[in-house]
Amino acid sequence: MAHLIEDLAVLLLVSLPINLLFHKIKLPSVMGYLIAGILIGPYGWQLNGDVESVKHLAEIGVILLLFVIGLEFSLTRLLKNLVSILGVGGLQLTLTAGVVVWILHINGFSQSKSIAFGFIVALSSTAIVLKMITDLAEIDTLQGKICIGTLLFQDICVVPIMLVMPLLAQAGATSSIDFAIAMFESIAAVVAIFFLSKLIVPRMLAWVAHIGNKEHLTLFVIFIILITGWISQKMGLTLAMGALIAGMIISDSEYNHQIILDILPLRDYFSSIFFISIGMLLQIQIFFDSVLFFLELAVVVILLKIFLTFLSCVIVRTPLRISLIVGMRLAQVGEFSLILAAIGLENGIFSNEEYQHLLIVSILSMLVAPLLIQVSNKFSIWL
Numbered sequence: 001m002a003h004l005i006e007d008l009a010v011l012l013l014v015s016l017p018i019n020l021l022f023h024k025i026k027l028p029s030v031m032g033y034l035i036a037g038i039l040i041g042p043y044g045w046q047l048n049g050d051v052e053s054v055k056h057l058a059e060i061g062v063i064l065l066l067f068v069i070g071l072e073f074s075l076t077r078l079l080k081n082l083v084s085i086l087g088v089g090g091l092q093l094t095l096t097a098g099v100v101v102w103i104l105h106i107n108g109f110s111q112s113k114s115i116a117f118g119f120i121v122a123l124s125s126t127a128i129v130l131k132m133i134t135d136l137a138e139i140d141t142l143q144g145k146i147c148i149g150t151l152l153f154q155d156i157c158v159v160p161i162m163l164v165m166p167l168l169a170q171a172g173a174t175s176s177i178d179f180a181i182a183m184f185e186s187i188a189a190v191v192a193i194f195f196l197s198k199l200i201v202p203r204m205l206a207w208v209a210h211i212g213n214k215e216h217l218t219l220f221v222i223f224i225i226l227i228t229g230w231i232s233q234k235m236g237l238t239l240a241m242g243a244l245i246a247g248m249i250i251s252d253s254e255y256n257h258q259i260i261l262d263i264l265p266l267r268d269y270f271s272s273i274f275f276i277s278i279g280m281l282l283q284i285q286i287f288f289d290s291v292l293f294f295l296e297l298a299v300v301v302i303l304l305k306i307f308l309t310f311l312s313c314v315i316v317r318t319p320l321r322i323s324l325i326v327g328m329r330l331a332q333v334g335e336f337s338l339i340l341a342a343i344g345l346e347n348g349i350f351s352n353e354e355y356q357h358l359l360i361v362s363i364l365s366m367l368v369a370p371l372l373i374q375v376s377n378k379f380s381i382w383l
Contacts, residue, residue, distance in 0.1 A: 007053055008273070014040060015272035027370050028131045030335075033272050034363050037279020044284060061274030062339050063243040067225055068270055069126070069155065070247020071260060088146055089153025091312035092330070096122035096305060112168040116349050119161045120341055120358060121301060125334035125366060126151045127271060132373040133329075143325045146318065150309075150330060158336045159190065162241055165340055169347035189235040190245065197228060197249045205255050218262050221250065240339065278338050282363060286356050294357075298364035302372075305331040321380045328376040332369035333362040 018032035040047040097118035104114040129147055138144040201224060208220045225246045232242030250259055287294055306327040313323030338359070345355040 010040065010047055011273055011276050012269065014276060015269060019272070026135060028128045030125070030127050030131075030271070030275050031367055031370060033275035034279040034366060037276035038282050038284055038363075039279075040276075041280025041282070043282065044280075059239070061270070061277050062240045062342070063225075063229065064270035065274045065335070066240045066339075067243040067247045068263065070244040070249075071251050071256070071263060086153065087149075087316040088309075088312050088318070088326070089150040091315055092150055092309050093122050093154060093157055095308045095312055099304065099308060113349060113354075116165060116168055116340070116344050117358075119164075120337040120344075121305070121333060123154050123158070123334040123337045123340075124151060124305070124330040125332050125369060126155060127335055128332065128366060128369050129329055129373065132370060136373075142318075143322050143329070146313065146322070146326050147329050150326070154334070155336070158340075159241070159244065161340060162343065163190070165343045165349065166347045168344075169349050189232075190241065193228065193231055193235065193242070194245055194249065197224075197245065198252075201249050202253045205250075205253050209255055214258070214262070217255065217258065221259055221263070224250065274335065278359070279363070282359050283356050286353075287360050294360050294364065297357075298361050298368070301333065301361055302331045302365055302368065321383075324380045324383065325376045328372045328379070331372055332365040337362055 014036045015029075015033065018036055019029045022029040022032045038044055097115075099118075100121045101114045101118040104117055105111065109117070129151060133139055133144050133147060139148065205217070205220065208216050225243055228246040228249075229239040229242030232245065233239055250256055253259075306324075308327075309330045310323045310327035313326050314320065318326070341350065341355055341358045341362070344350045345352065350358070
């Protein structure tokens with residue numbers, strides 16, 4: 001416990017100046033968190049040299065990050081805008097995942113591994129793109145709406161993908177019927193937890209708010225996160241899935257504004273725990289051993305995502321210049337990809353070496369992303 005508190009204190013100490021610096025230079029602090037994690041981790045300056053401790057921090061970071069994302073994710077709002085987000089979002093995810101699966105499969109990768117890689121590469125970073133679009137005041141522009149709609153579609157698809165990942169590890173040992181049954185059971189578990197919680201939690205929130213004060217409401221929210229995570233794990237899902245469900249349930253309650261006001265100030269710290277811990281897990285020596293290979297691989301992934309996202313926009317008759325802007329802005333690998341990669345490693349889909357390759361390419365694409373977003377408008381006009 002003392003080690004965990006010490007590690008969290010180090011992360012807070014590191015994240016505060018990074019947040020201030022990157023706010024000053026108008027870049028997402030995610031970039032700084034990743035770099036800081038690489039520097040202070042067990043494969044860098046070893047301010048935290050315990051790999052197992054770092055993995056525990058990453059798990060905590062995932063749970064907190066998914067809860068906050070769930071809190072900002074309203075199911076009611078989603079259903080109202082369902083048609084508008086299915087177009088580009090559905091095409092982008094299907095095309096990107098499909099092309100990656102095809103490329104890997106013809107190069108000798110197993111079907112399960114190819115599908116897992118396809119899902120991971122297809123996702124983009126909500127944290128980076130949304131922050132940059134907000135700073136550029138482009139949320140209400142056409143390119144802003146398409147980017148946000150596509151990211152929202154990807155975030156929705158993360159739930160079934162998280163359920164599929166553990167099943168892919170068993171794909172060779174189980175029949176397609178067993179796979180379908182396991183998938184159905186997982187989805188049924190998510191739906192059951194969600195709707196049972198929807199029946200109970202709003203009434204409990206109203207009761208706590210009526211007889212207690214703001215502190216009691218915050219304590220009850222923490223209890224909801226813990227109990228939903230525990231039930232999810234008992235039903236064969238993950239703690240992170242439970243945290244996402246907890247956030248989504250609370251987002252549609254009548255007290256969501258008060259809860260968001262209480263939790264939101266901690267959002268950046270939650271994000272910093274996740275991204276710094278991911279940086280700490282990166283074995284930097286693997287990158288230095290094959291710098292050129294990883295740079296080329298990152299460029300290929302970025303260009304492929306730009307082209308396929310551009311193509312998805314063009315197919316639904318988006319203007320060419322807007323399509324290029326959207327392609328450039330969604331060209332990175334996202335934070336959910338890192339979560340899926342960790343699930344893949346845990347379930348034996350990837351080897352540690354393949355996981356490190358994924359981390360390196362993902363982090364490189366994230367570091368380039370803010371620059372691509374900043375130049376996308378001028379570059380599209382010039383072109």
